Amino acid sequence: MLLILLMYAALLGVPFWAVAVVVKLVSALLPGRRPDWARDLLRWSAAMTAVAAVMVYAIGLGSVEWDASEAESGAGSSPAAPCRSLPPGTLGLLAGHEPSYFPLGFDCLLTDGRVVAGTGPYDLLNGLGIAFALAAVLLTLSVGFLDEYRARAALRTGRAGRVDEPQETG
Template sequence: MFVLLMYAAILAAPLWAIAVAVKLISVALPGRRPDWGRDLLRWSAAMSAAAAVLVYVIGLGAVQWSASEAESGAGSSPAEPCRDLAPGVLERLAGHEPSYFPLGFDCVLDDGSTVAGSDGYAWLNGLAAGFGLAAVLLVLAVGFLDERRARAVSRT
């Protein structure tokens, strides 16, 4: 199921990029509304949250894809993310364990310990966390802006 969602997120990513580009162009053009700053902050928070979801869904699909590929087929063992391990470690490989939060793919050794597979998921985790943090900070900025305006109105 995550793989299908991944394909949808991959198709939605260019639409997201086009929406961001159009919004940036509209902000640069003359004739903006007087409250354009607050609207831009709210819109940016929503787009950051959408980007975090898109990146995370792509990562979920990638993890599920790797897990599915490792469980079936002629070239499935060892799992693709585990093939880059050192030769001494690769010989002790007993299985794999996908992780959906945080995104990752662990390679299980014969003594029960785990070794992280390829680091391809680290940047997806960082990107999703960065977009999520940006969304939260932008929502806080909107709240501070509203509070500042309310205090200015109450002083007059």
């Protein structure tokens, strides 16, 4: 039940996340930005893509929990909703189900020992979660590379701008 509530919280957070992204991007395009606006935008984008990855995973966790809960209680709960789209011959062999929380998924267990993936948004949610997490890592790395590039450029400029001083021997 807790994962379902977490899913609803993430679903309610998505519009706020989207508005924050749009406002930040518009503010980056307007004149009068700070001199370090590019680094700030990269850091902020890394954080927001990490938040998006967490929200997508929370939505997926709630979806898996919802399907598992629906399959275990009430009239019409068998077979589980993700397993209902199996072909008629395979549907007759259905012995049970197994939710998967990492990676997100819902497996349908057959009497002959086979495991068939149930239908649902799980592949899409896994793909989105991985894409957002990878983007967050790459953006974080780009902030580090930008800082390193600026530090080296400042060091080169500092050396090129001063008169050669005699070197100490000794």
